[in-house]
Amino acid sequence: MTRIAIDAMGGDHAPFEIVAGAVWAAAEYGVALELVGKQDQIEECLDKIQKDGFLSPCGKMGRSRRVRVDVKSLDIKITHAAEIIEMGEAPGQAIRKKKNSSIVLTVNSVATGSSDALVAAGSTGAAMAASLFGLGRIPGIDRPAIAVTLPTMKKPVVVIDGGANSNCTPQMLRQFTIMGRVFAKNVLDIENPKTGIVNIGEESGKGNELAQSAYNILEEEKERFNFMGNIEGRELFLNHVDLVVCDGFVGNVVLKVTEGTANMLFKMLKNEFKSDFLGMIIGWLAKPFLKRIYERTNYEEFGGMLLLGVKGITVIAHGRSKAYAIKNAVRVARNAVETQVNQKIAECLEV
Amino acid sequence: MTRIAIDAMGGDHAPFEIVAGAVWAAAEYGVALELVGKQDQIEECLDKIQKDGFLSPCGKMGRSRRVRVDVKSLDIKITHAAEIIEMGEAPGQAIRKKKNSSIVLTVNSVATGSSDALVAAGSTGAAMAASLFGLGRIPGIDRPAIAVTLPTMKKPVVVIDGGANSNCTPQMLRQFTIMGRVFAKNVLDIENPKTGIVNIGEESGKGNELAQSAYNILEEEKERFNFMGNIEGRELFLNHVDLVVCDGFVGNVVLKVTEGTANMLFKMLKNEFKSDFLGMIIGWLAKPFLKRIYERTNYEEFGGMLLLGVKGITVIAHGRSKAYAIKNAVRVARNAVETQVNQKIAECLEV
Numbered sequence: 001m002t003r004i005a006i007d008a009m010g011g012d013h014a015p016f017e018i019v020a021g022a023v024w025a026a027a028e029y030g031v032a033l034e035l036v037g038k039q040d041q042i043e044e045c046l047d048k049i050q051k052d053g054f055l056s057p058c059g060k061m062g063r064s065r066r067v068r069v070d071v072k073s074l075d076i077k078i079t080h081a082a083e084i085i086e087m088g089e090a091p092g093q094a095i096r097k098k099k100n101s102s103i104v105l106t107v108n109s110v111a112t113g114s115s116d117a118l119v120a121a122g123s124t125g126a127a128m129a130a131s132l133f134g135l136g137r138i139p140g141i142d143r144p145a146i147a148v149t150l151p152t153m154k155k156p157v158v159v160i161d162g163g164a165n166s167n168c169t170p171q172m173l174r175q176f177t178i179m180g181r182v183f184a185k186n187v188l189d190i191e192n193p194k195t196g197i198v199n200i201g202e203e204s205g206k207g208n209e210l211a212q213s214a215y216n217i218l219e220e221e222k223e224r225f226n227f228m229g230n231i232e233g234r235e236l237f238l239n240h241v242d243l244v245v246c247d248g249f250v251g252n253v254v255l256k257v258t259e260g261t262a263n264m265l266f267k268m269l270k271n272e273f274k275s276d277f278l279g280m281i282i283g284w285l286a287k288p289f290l291k292r293i294y295e296r297t298n299y300e301e302f303g304g305m306l307l308l309g310v311k312g313i314t315v316i317a318h319g320r321s322k323a324y325a326i327k328n329a330v331r332v333a334r335n336a337v338e339t340q341v342n343q344k345i346a347e348c349l350e351v
Numbered sequence: 352m353t354r355i356a357i358d359a360m361g362g363d364h365a366p367f368e369i370v371a372g373a374v375w376a377a378a379e380y381g382v383a384l385e386l387v388g389k390q391d392q393i394e395e396c397l398d399k400i401q402k403d404g405f406l407s408p409c410g411k412m413g414r415s416r417r418v419r420v421d422v423k424s425l426d427i428k429i430t431h432a433a434e435i436i437e438m439g440e441a442p443g444q445a446i447r448k449k450k451n452s453s454i455v456l457t458v459n460s461v462a463t464g465s466s467d468a469l470v471a472a473g474s475t476g477a478a479m480a481a482s483l484f485g486l487g488r489i490p491g492i493d494r495p496a497i498a499v500t501l502p503t504m505k506k507p508v509v510v511i512d513g514g515a516n517s518n519c520t521p522q523m524l525r526q527f528t529i530m531g532r533v534f535a536k537n538v539l540d541i542e543n544p545k546t547g548i549v550n551i552g553e554e555s556g557k558g559n560e561l562a563q564s565a566y567n568i569l570e571e572e573k574e575r576f577n578f579m580g581n582i583e584g585r586e587l588f589l590n591h592v593d594l595v596v597c598d599g600f601v602g603n604v605v606l607k608v609t610e611g612t613a614n615m616l617f618k619m620l621k622n623e624f625k626s627d628f629l630g631m632i633i634g635w636l637a638k639p640f641l642k643r644i645y646e647r648t649n650y651e652e653f654g655g656m657l658l659l660g661v662k663g664i665t666v667i668a669h670g671r672s673k674a675y676a677i678k679n680a681v682r683v684a685r686n687a688v689e690t691q692v693n694q695k696i697a698e699c700l701e702v
Contacts (some may be wrong), residue, residue, distance in 0.1 A: 013574055021448075039687070044369050050585075087552075105445050124568075130695055151617055153618060164515075166557075166558050166560075168562055199605065200517065200607070202438075203438060203439040205439075205441065207600060208518050208598070209517075209518055211600070228610070232607050233603070233608040233609075233610070234599070234607040234611035234614070235608025235611065236608065236611055237612065238611075244617065247559070248551070249559045249562070249601070250601060250604055252551040253549065253551065253601055253605060254581050255584070256551070256584025256585040256605075257585070257605050257608040258608055259584070260586065260587055260589075261582055261588065261613055262611045262612055263585070263588070263615075264504055265616055265648065267504060268648075269644055272640045272644055273640055279640060282636045282640065283637075285633045286624075286634075286636075289633065290620070292623065293623055294614060296619065297616065297619075
């Protein structure tokens with residue numbers, strides 16, 4: 001049985017929502033769990049869930065319903081972690097200093113083979129640093145990167161790096177390309193993904209120094225990478241390419257601006273429909289249509305982002321994740337165990 | 352009478368849509384024009400408009416209607432320009448080599464005082480380089496920057512730099528802050544704008560080297576700049592701040608991803624409503640509500656971006672601008688003549 005280790009203390013809604021999402025996933029996907037964090041708090045959460053269940057919308061626009069899980073029937077291991085790494089701490093330092101922190105012990109569980117994959121919703125930097133030191137890098141990869149799928153008109157587009165590395169070299173973007181292509185092929189079934197660079201103009205020679213140098217490097221291996229050139233922010237959503245590479249700063253801005261814009265538009269629409277009585281009726285009629293779009297674009301449906309380039313499976317969930325998002329992140333982790341992307345990246349680099 | 356110089360040859364839909372938008376604006380806002388470009392082509396456009404008018408939606412979701420303008424009644428000067436700078440050309444080189452290009456002559460018109468402001472929809476880099484060399488920098492400003500307003504839940508947020516400088520130093524971001532604050536105060540009537548840095552986390556110490564250094568510099572003048580710290584992509588739309596600074600690469604990505612996300616969602620909704628007969632009726636009922644939101648977020652309504660830091664008024668319009676967007680860009684230019692933002696930036700730096 002696949003076992004997923006969860007940092008129960010990471011994220012804005014830890015530990016309850018994290019534990020709730022984990023057991024929900026365990027019941028739904030038939031995985032075993034290792035919950036890592038303050039033992040008494042985790043046990044308290046589990047007792048409460050066993051007794052009362054928990055309220056959760058299935059997707060944000062869905063109505064909340066009470067989810068009931070028979071915790072006692074699940075295969076759950078608890079590993080006590082005395083420390084927690086807070087959002088403001090410098091990741092590298094923190095994971096060296098706090099050897100008993102929940103994120104370090106969660107990674108250890110995968111490193112020692114006790115679990116098959118891990119999910120963490122706390123500090124992205126800490127999850128990445130802990131994974132890098134605990135699991136090790138794949139030879140040939142300088143820095144792990146986060147692969148994320150962006151919702152678009154047709155099929156999702158892979159963005160790499162989604163936020164693991166703020167400062168990148170052109171060679172790192174080349175490595176991201178290799179990893180992103182393996183991800184697109186194995187997770188999204190895209191045989192020879194069209195690849196682009198996030199840039200502020202179409203023409204070569206556009207953009208900052210990083211984008212220009214990366215362009216030249218990828219252009220040299222144009223056929224191998226099915227390299228299509230520069231992609232502007234607007235065109236990310238039009239499926240001209242299957243995969244875009246960028247540094248983690250730009251990638252993270254892309255993801256969060258997409259999320260922010262979508263949230264704003266849905267809120268504006270809601271307010272607009274509320275402005276008069278007729279609007280309320282039309283809004284009510286339109287709700288199922290809006291809901292379908294919302295669900296296609298809502299990060300909670302995607303659950304988590306896979307860290308590529310380390311020898312093991314780390315899924316980084318949104319810091320704001322509640323139970324529903326964590327459930328989906330566990331699904332991402334379970335799928336990653338099946339597809340073994342990182343192993344395939346290693347094989348790809350050996351050749 | 353205020354005279355606006357227009358590069359009639361710049362942009363994807365030049366010259367017809369540019370000329371059409373310009374004369375539309377002249378008729379609506381009572382400004383005089385100087386149209387710069389190939390004389391025969393411009394005259395042909397004007398004749399056609401005088402005879403047949405032109406089709407234009409008022410905003411993208413609006414139905415196209417035929418706009419009629421009595422061109423003969425307007426104050427229009429034509430300046431012949433034999434050359435055009437294409438999108439792919441290196442801007443600095445191109446403006447030095449093509450001294451008779453439409454963008455260089457358009458800038459000249461403002462530099463010599465023949466016009467009060469200019470509008471250009473072609474290559475942003477060429478418009479910026481031509482303005483920099485033709486109009487000159489404001490002392491104390493190393494590089495001009497583009498100020499753009501981003502649509503949000505409540506009042507617009509100023510983003511600077513919107514795409515003029517791909518590679519920036521922390522000191523440039525400090526100068527952008529000064530310019531952005533003058534813009535926010537004089538154009539948007541925000542007395543003491545709350546200022547932030549676009550970043551990928553809230554805490555200080557987050558982000559790339561540029562964002563970290565700029566944070567430290569702005570933090571030193573926290574009170575002067577009303578500096579609120581880092582703003583994540585998602586929070587740009589929540590009106591926590593009135594102004595955000597970033598390099599032009601990130602700023603341009605923010606703008607284009609916002610535009611791309613909004614376009615995608617509206618298209619998805621349209622498709623969703625089309626999926627069955629009931630949906631078509633509900634979609635028809637919901638259209639006025641959607642339209643109001645669309646107009647609040649559509650770049651065509653905003654028209655153009657003001658270039659700050661040069662001794663004169665340059666408005667850079669979207670490369671895809673059609674007549675309606677150009678009309679709005681001329682409005683931005685006319686307003687800038689009234690508010691004299693660049694002059695106020697110069698005064699602010701003299702103190």
